[in-house]
Amino acid sequence: MNRNRLVPLMAAAAVAMAIPAPAQAAPVTEHADTQAVLDSYQAGAGPGAAVHAGNRTHSWEMHSGTADTNAQRSITPDDQFRIGSQTKTFTAVVVLQLADEGKVDLDAPIERYLPGVVDGNGYDGTAISVRQILQHTSGITNDLGKPEADPDGTYSLRETVRAALADPPQFAPGTGWGYSSVNFLVAGLLIEQTTGMSARDAITTRIIRPLGLTRTSYPRPGDRQLATPYLPGYIGGRSGPFFFWFDRTFAWELSQWATAGAIASTARDMATFDQAIADGKLISPTALAQMRTTVPIPGAAGMSYGLGLIRLDLSCGTQAWGHVGDTATGHSSGTFATDDGRHAALVTNTFVQAEGTTTRTQVIDSALCGTPAS
Structure with missing residues (x-):
């Protein structure tokens, strides 16, 4: 998401609440190290935070703080929340499925599939490949611009792309790396053009239903x-000991984020999804290898970016694959899985704009490294 544009802290309809800081969850003896890291992360994050982790044979959860400022309760692995940019991995998987089917060439210019869409204002769709769009090496802006809403207050995917491309490129295609939600709005248009169906229907029929992700949904326009x-x-x-929180759960029209960040899911479903990618259940081995061909993420030690997928180098000497997500609805999250069957999903109930001394990837690292391989 574009944080500068999408996150006004004092929106007019916000309702302020101040409550005493809740007690931390009692540590789970078997994972006391992860509980300590989670508690430290939550101290700089939302009212609550939780991690769902495990391997192929069992899972475990731990939590810190509260899920709801009005009712003391723990976050559970089946609480639905907005996954933000973890949506990008769903979008990338569908594009890679289309590549497996011979309908999309990753190294073809986007102009082949979306003629005239990525053009003008410094853009040349004949010089930007599908691969560069999925890997954030296209140079396309990360500014969502000012799209015009439809009469019902929702946004069309084509309009969000048009408005965003009014902003000039970050750099020439292939000459750098620059995170861009607009890349994945363009990828959404590519899916619609190639499949003849909405991106919502393509993601639902190709990923959500086949995996049985019953708590995962791509919302219809207007559904908040x-x-x-x-x-x-x-x-x-x-x-001090008080939280001051503004409830933003239903404040935003999700169609503006579309294939870059609109999906809602749960920690349990996200762990299932990321593990399915690692296990080769959604795309071919060739496509998975393409998805995992990474470039460095500037300023992010131990992390690199593939095609809608982040590689996280773990402290225990292996790698995990997944994505992170932040939304102005007040959710920050991340899910990663390993090839040997370990998974970890983290969520907190605020948009963490600047992580403190403990980061979400440190929580995920602790959970993964503290879980035995299956």
């Missing part, structure tokens, strides 16, 4: 709801 139980989202902060 979450399925019960859900994790409220907050924007705000803390002062």
